[in-house]
Amino acid sequence: MCNSHSTIEGQYDEYREELIAAGMLIPSGVSGVYGLSGTFEGIIEAFERYISRQGAPLKPEVMRFPPILNRQTYLSTDHIETMPDLMGSIHTFKGSQREHITMVNKKEDGEDWTTELAPADVMMVPAACYPLYPTAANTVLPEEGRIVDLRAFVFRHEPSPDPARMQIFRQREFVRLGTPQQAKEHRDYWLKKGQEILKSVGLPVKAELANDPFFGRGGRVMAATQQEQELKFELVVPIASNEKLTAISSSNCHLDHFGKEFNITTQDGNHAHTACIGFGLERITLALLKTHGFDLKQWPDEVKAVLEL
Ligand code: ZN
Numbered sequence: 196m197c198n199s200h201s202t203i204e205g206q207y208d209e210y211r212e213e214l215i216a217a218g219m220l221i222p223s224g225v226s227g228v229y230g231l232s233g234t235f236e237g238i239i240e241a242f243e244r245y246i247s248r249q250g251a252p253l254k255p256e257v258m259r260f261p262p263i264l265n266r267q268t269y270l271s272t273d274h275i276e277t278m279p280d281l282m283g284s285i286h287t288f289k290g291s292q293r294e295h296i297t298m299v300n301k302k303e304d305g306e307d308w309t310t311e312l313a314p315a316d317v318m319m320v321p322a323a324c325y326p327l328y329p330t331a332a333n334t335v336l337p338e339e340g341r342i343v344d345l346r347a348f349v350f351r352h353e354p355s356p357d358p359a360r361m362q363i364f365r366q367r368e369f370v371r372l373g374t375p376q377q378a379k380e381h382r383d384y385w386l387k388k389g390q391e392i393l394k395s396v397g398l399p400v401k402a403e404l405a406n407d408p409f410f411g412r413g414g415r416v417m418a419a420t421q422q423e424q425e426l427k428f429e430l431v432v433p434i435a436s437n438e439k440l441t442a443i444s445s446s447n448c449h450l451d452h453f454g455k456e457f458n459i460t461t462q463d464g465n466h467a468h469t470a471c472i473g474f475g476l477e478r479i480t481l482a483l484l485k486t487h488g489f490d491l492k493q494w495p496d497e498v499k500a501v502l503e504l
Pocket residue numbers: 322323324325368370447471472473
């Protein structure tokens with residue numbers, strides 16, 4: 196085997212081009228940023244309704260936040276310390292008329308005009324549950340804790356030829372805030388439930404112990420600790436490549452990290468523990484298209500029945 200398709204990059208290029216040729220992804224000229232076809236979006240919507248039906252018995256509070264986050268909230272998480280290479284900061288122009296002319300001249304001369312920009316009050320959301328925690332700051336949780344259903348576009352600056360590695364994508368999450376026991380139960384419940392849900396739509400997922408992509412040398416230590424404490428699991432399937440599997444869902448225990456940071460407490464006066472399960476909606480759709488093909492009419496009847504397609 197010596198053709199380009201035998202390499203991982205070749206497999207990414209091949210599947211991405213197939214998706215674009217079929218009109219499923221609409222390229223933007225930037226790696227990992229796409230428009231989506233009506234068919235693609237329709238699958239996301241159907242899968243989300245399925246998730247809603249599955250989550251309904253837990254009677255979650257439903258909250259929806261925009262893809263931008265208060266800059267102060269961002270700084271209250273440790274994202275800038277742990278994953279600075281993935282952040283997205285929003286900048287805008289706040290200058291005078293003279294500075295405006297300078298900026299436009301720089302643009303026309305092909306110089307770096309972005310030096311004239313200043314930070315806005317917002318950052319891109321790095322994870323769907325981040326906007327939730329400040330809304331619970333300085334509160335005491337009810338005895339049963341809280342379960343919150345979230346969905347948001349999240350941004351990660353990791354341009355890639357892999358169609359499954361988008362720079363901006365949606366996560367559907369269920370977050371539990373409560374005692375250490377409640378948080379762990381939530382994680383364990385959804386790790387099992389998540390596998391059932393994904394298998395029921397024909398995806399051959401398996402669970403893997405994982406770690407976040409922490410930055411730098413200190414990050415390697417954090418990643419090892421996270422693995423050792425079994426805080427993060429991912430559900431993985433083949434998408435563009437059969438060798439390198441793709442995570443389509445992840446479940447995370449944050450211990451009392453957010454409870455401490457935002458002073459969220461339980462009835463016994465201790466800092467709350469939190470845990471979340473996230474479903475990557477674009478990746479799940481890509482996995483469904485890879486597994487069952489681009490023609491929805493040809494999908495297995497039981498999958499169409501489960502998704503009410
Ligand atoms: Zn989360």
